[in-house]
Amino acid sequence: TVIVVDYGSDDAQVLSRRIREAKVYSEVYSYTASADTILAARPAALVIAARSSAAEDVAVVDPKLLEADIPVLAVGGGFTAVSKALGASVRQADTPLAGTVQLENIDDNATLFSGQPTSQDVAVNHAHVVTEAAAGFVVTASHADMPVAAAEDAKAQVYGVAWNPGTADSPHGQSVIKNFLFIAADLAPDWSVDLVIDQQIAKIREQIGDKRALVGLSGGVDSAVAAALVQRAVGDQLTAVYVNHGLMRKDESVEIERAFGASTGGAKLVMVDAEDEFLSALHGVSDPEEKRKIIGERFIRTFEQAQADIVAASAHDPDATDVQFLVQGTVYPDVIESGDADGSKVIKSHHNVGGLPEDLEFELVEPLRQLFKDEVREVGTQLGLPDEIVWRQPFPGPGLGIRIVGAISKQRLDLLREADAIVREELTASGLDREIWQSPVVLLADVRSVGVNEGGRTYGHPVVLRPVVSEDAMTARFARIPYDILDRISQRITAEVDGINRVVLDITGKPPGTIEWE
Numbered sequence: 001t002v003i004v005v006d007y008g009s010d011d012a013q014v015l016s017r018r019i020r021e022a023k024v025y026s027e028v029y030s031y032t033a034s035a036d037t038i039l040a041a042r043p044a045a046l047v048i049a050a051r052s053s054a055a056e057d058v059a060v061v062d063p064k065l066l067e068a069d070i071p072v073l074a075v076g077g078g079f080t081a082v083s084k085a086l087g088a089s090v091r092q093a094d095t096p097l098a099g100t101v102q103l104e105n106i107d108d109n110a111t112l113f114s115g116q117p118t119s120q121d122v123a124v125n126h127a128h129v130v131t132e133a134a135a136g137f138v139v140t141a142s143h144a145d146m147p148v149a150a151a152e153d154a155k156a157q158v159y160g161v162a163w164n165p166g167t168a169d170s171p172h173g174q175s176v177i178k179n180f181l182f183i184a185a186d187l188a189p190d191w192s193v194d195l196v197i198d199q200q201i202a203k204i205r206e207q208i209g210d211k212r213a214l215v216g217l218s219g220g221v222d223s224a225v226a227a228a229l230v231q232r233a234v235g236d237q238l239t240a241v242y243v244n245h246g247l248m249r250k251d252e253s254v255e256i257e258r259a260f261g262a263s264t265g266g267a268k269l270v271m272v273d274a275e276d277e278f279l280s281a282l283h284g285v286s287d288p289e290e291k292r293k294i295i296g297e298r299f300i301r302t303f304e305q306a307q308a309d310i311v312a313a314s315a316h317d318p319d320a321t322d323v324q325f326l327v328q329g330t331v332y333p334d335v336i337e338s339g340d341a342d343g344s345k346v347i348k349s350h351h352n353v354g355g356l357p358e359d360l361e362f363e364l365v366e367p368l369r370q371l372f373k374d375e376v377r378e379v380g381t382q383l384g385l386p387d388e389i390v391w392r393q394p395f396p397g398p399g400l401g402i403r404i405v406g407a408i409s410k411q412r413l414d415l416l417r418e419a420d421a422i423v424r425e426e427l428t429a430s431g432l433d434r435e436i437w438q439s440p441v442v443l444l445a446d447v448r449s450v451g452v453n454e455g456g457r458t459y460g461h462p463v464v465l466r467p468v469v470s471e472d473a474m475t476a477r478f479a480r481i482p483y484d485i486l487d488r489i490s491q492r493i494t495a496e497v498d499g500i501n502r503v504v505l506d507i508t509g510k511p512p513g514t515i516e517w518e
């Protein structure tokens with residue numbers, strides 16, 4: 001394992017993913033974990049990432065990490081921090097460096113730059129610079145604004161670059177990372193998603209034994225892939241529960257049934273149709289937080305009822321053993337962000353409406369805990385799940401309920417479902433759907449505008465297209481969809497969805513906008 005030690009940077013997860021892309025397993029630890037904890041995990045190499053801002057001092061790196069006889073790659077603010085810990089001269093930059101910088105004199109004899117051009121663009125974001133390298137280091141790149149832009153001490157096994165090699169804005173960054181892994185640290189590229197599948201199947205079999213397990217399918221990628229993995233491991237000892245709350249997208253329930261229904265011969269699937277209950281509980285409610293609360297509570301109650309029914313049914317079945325396990329699609333970013341991983345920082349508490357109560361008396365099975373989203377998709381594909389599920393965009397637990405500005409009704413949901421299906425169809429047809437993180441369609445149910453159709457006046461609702469690109473939903477940019485595709489979407493929606501006579505495009509970033517409108 002290569003451990004990325006994170007001193008509050010924005011780059012740690014991305015670096016960890018890039019290392020895995022090079023087929024070396026990697027995890028993120030927060031600096032709040034002690035050096036002893038980190039070293040006890042026996043890392044094969046360390047990557048040090050740190051934030052560097054003008055308002056704060058340079059991060060303090062525990063020298064124990066640097067003296068453990070383990071290869072170290074220090075990047076960005078982590079380079080300044082490691083350099084300082086080893087005795088280099090470091091000062092605040094005259095103006096903080098942010099954006100792309102062109103380096104002209106990269107030493108291609110250096111370990112990290114072997115096989116690379118001597119001139120490269122690199123992505124920088126730091127407020128401190130190294131002016132003189134620590135004793136024992138060779139300076140391997142420099143720049144007018146960064147006297148020491150890269151340095152290495154092969155004897156001490158410490159290597160550093162003052163930029164972030166994990167982003168696409170550093171075009172040779174992945175090569176820097178690979179040179180560190182395969183030359184400096186002499187590691188082998190032997191990790192893969194296939195390996196994870198085999199390991200997890202063995203682990204799930206051991207954990208569940210001959211007992212039974214439940215999984216709640218939300219319609220999302222993570223729960224579907226977790227379910228497929230457990231199904232592969234224990235077959236019909238798994239029962240999948242799918243609650244249709246009536247706020248799903250068009251055909252969603254059908255696709256779930258197709259992927260997990262009787263025809264797959266695996267898990268048992270229980271479809272709970274709770275549309276009427278949800279819609280009557282939501283009648284007349286337009287406040288977004290109140291909608292979330294109602295949907296969340298009702299979801300828990302519905303799931304608990306389904307669970308009680310399943311447990312009761314198994315009590316009459318002499319062959320069935322207890323339902324003791326609950327499968328959840330927790331993924332690695334959730335683990336890091338909720339502070340569950342060893343010493344990792346708490347970024348946000350997960351407000352997973354549509355999630356499950358904490359007091360369920362189950363042992364959790366979480367086979368995706370170590371995987372990033374793209375890896376989860378790869379597992380899903382390997383397990384034979386259809387593209388419609390594996391490449392499904394993230395979808396909020398409260399579903400279309402928070403994409404209707406105004407009160408929710410079946411008729412409004414149907415309008416939105418039709419418009420949303422057209423957007424998904426066109427984006428899939430254009431091949432853009434995999435680049436786009438999410439493309440919510442929002443019905444402005446409380447707004448009406450005048451239009452004209454075949455010579456007659458219309459008075460309908462607008463829908464808003466909200467396509468965004470993002471790495472993790474924490475920040476986002478509006479997706480640059482070509483005008484001819486937008487045109488086709490607009491024409492189809494206004495022609496095919498009776499009641500919608502206007503299509504508008506949301507071009508707000510996050511921040512300041514959120515992805516969803518409610």
Ligand code: XMP
Binds near residue numbers: 351398473513514
């Ligand atoms: P925002 O709108 O906050 O969304 O930029 C960030 C991500 O979270 C999803 N989202 C939710 N997911 N329950 C969920 O499970 C919710 O109440 C909820 N609200 C937003 C949103 O779709 C995006 O992926």
